[in-house]
Amino acid sequence: MYHGLVNDDFPEEIRNFLITYSQNSSRDSAGIARYLNHSCAPNVGVRGLFTLVAMREIKIGEELCWDYDMSEDIDWQMDCSCGSPECRRSIRGFRFLPEDVREKYRGFISDWLVEKYHLKKD
Numbered sequence: 587m588y589h590g591l592v593n594d595d596f597p598e599e600i601r602n603f604l605i606t607y608s609q610n611s612s613r614d615s616a617g618i619a620r621y622l623n624h625s626c627a628p629n630v631g632v633r634g635l636f637t638l639v640a641m642r643e644i645k646i647g648e649e650l651c652w653d654y655d656m657s658e659d660i661d662w663q664m665d666c667s668c669g670s671p672e673c674r675r676s677i678r679g680f681r682f683l684p685e686d687v688r689e690k691y692r693g694f695i696s697d698w699l700v701e702k703y704h705l706k707k708d
């Protein structure tokens with residue numbers, strides 16, 4: 587499933603739960619983010635660096651999912667089979683997100699990527 591490790595310095599049990607917050611820094615996503623799956627049609631997005639917020643109204647019982655490319659842009663790749671009609675089949679980092687997807691995610695992208703790519707925040 588994983589084609590590259592996010593950061594070899596982290597203990598193995600944490601590596602798959604890292605969230606990047608600068609070009610060279612990651613940490614354990616901890617909290618609820620650790621338990622949410624990726625989706626190419628997310629209902630949750632990133633606010634700031636580590637806060638997840640609803641992107642739309644979420645029904646009771648609906649699975650919370652975010653798009654890992656909202657916070658990741660390092661040399662890492664994961665196959666995706668989220669099943670959504672919008673599925674990109676591969677999670678490879680923000681730099682590979684199509685322009686229309688970036689626009690759809692505006693306001694829900696990690697601050698470090700907003701700064702790196704000089705994006706409009708809202």
Ligand SMILES: [Zn+2]
Nearest residue numbers: 626666668673
């Ligand atoms: Zn997908």
